[in-house]
Amino acid sequence: MSLLGAGTRRDMEIRRYPVLVYALVPLGALVLQAWLPRVVGRYAWFDLPLVITVYFALGRRNPLQGTLMGAVMGLFEDALSSHPIGINGIAKTTVGFLAGSVGVRIDVDNHTIRVLLNFALSLVSSAIYIFVTRFLLGLAVDWNGLTELLRATGNAVIALVLFPLLDRLQVRD
């Protein structure tokens, strides 16, 4: 993983996108996340809102924007379920902050790094979800290490395909 200094960081390009992309891509991710599990059934080992949160947080290199995007995506996910609103919100808020914080220190143009980050942050998100549900709220939650690994792998694979496509949408000077 190539680490960069603060001086180099200032020189790096901050990715910019049309406003519609900021609105439609997260919306599309939420809609597909709600619709696709009906098609693939129990094999829905992916979390599209998380992938999109990580993408924009890394690309913008801004922890604040990553935090806000993670909070919105997580709260929407919670609102669509019958579970308490805030569990996914906390998990994705934290992930957005971490991705934005890491984005200012690494070379985010490297696909391998982004995919690996996606894998790691998926595991972090799952861990926070389980921690909040079981230990803070005292609710029953079933978790399986293999399922979480599969979900993280699914997110990494989607990132591998989706990130280059989303890169094409950015505004270039």
Add this chain to the structure above:
Amino acid sequence: MESFFTRYRNLVVLLVLLMAQLVGLAVQVRRTSSGTSTLDSADPSGVRLIRLWASAVISPPERLIHASKMGMNFTWSNYVDLVHVRQQNEDLKKTVDRMRLEEAALLEDAREGQRLQAMLGFQQKYIYSTVAAQVYGSSGSDRSHDFYIDKGWRDGLKPDMAVITAEGIVGKVRDVFPHTAQVLAVNDTTSGAGVILESTRIRGILRGDASGRLEIVGILSDQRIQPGEHVQTAGGDMIFPRGLPVGVVEKVVRDPERDAFIDIILKPAAPLDRLDEVLVITSTEPRFPPQDQQDLAASKAEEGAVPAAIKDQVKASEIMAEKLPGLIDPNLPPDKQPLNDNSNPNLAPHPPLPLHPDEFSPSTNDDSGATPATDSTPKATPQTTPRRDP
């Protein structure tokens, strides 16, 4: 102070957002007297508003995608994939005819049950009206087992209405929006329904475990419960009417928390992970719905056709009888029937009385009423056996 917030702006925003969400969670989850955490069945108004907004934003594009998929499926299945449809149609017509006859018999039994229940002061509720709805989306998480349907309060839906399919129960309506509704599936951890095992008549509470399996909890260990037994709704939960299929016992496991109790794992009757269309029970009444009554009338008419056909056969046999000679004349009273006419010259003669009675001859004790051989004198009756002199 200003420089502190400027310097740690990102961290402050993160902490504020996390704290706000933690407070929100604390409002939604409450502690029970037994020390366990649980969710309120009804959301606080603020939470409900957030769910309404999320549904309003996500549902339209989701329904559009679903409608496109359904349109393609419709085109394919109704205009392209029509092999064997005619034969299937014929088979189904025969099945419907047969089932109508069966239904007539079953409805008669049900009516008798209704009368008995009325005598006992107990009223069974029947599904009176339903609303068909299409499932167009899910919660998007495998940790939350609920889904969305394309009917809302404008279609008469209300919270806690039962949702079923032809195969069995599915769940209950949780949140109702103007044109959509969220359904909590029976295999969610926050779900619950009263059920009864079909043959052993053991009652229990159905719920979902954390991995989305159906299980019946709170049952004392019982050797009679075996895999394969069918489970139905018990009707005591005020949501599901009695007697709806729930599933089949898959296995029985020990309750990890209580020694004397067992958990029964079920295989659901309805395909909970691939639902397309469901029925929402909008009302239950202690009488049959109009459609059932129409079906009953049709079944009765069809049932009446069978004895009519049998009657026709009887008439045909009577016609044949008229044409053939017989011992029964339908125009004569019973005592004048040819069968009872003793003047018939073709009657077989009685056997002659023996001249010398022996042990085989009828005695006075004989019930036949024949004259004893000892008292008899030779008469001018024709002898069939030649007498031989010593």
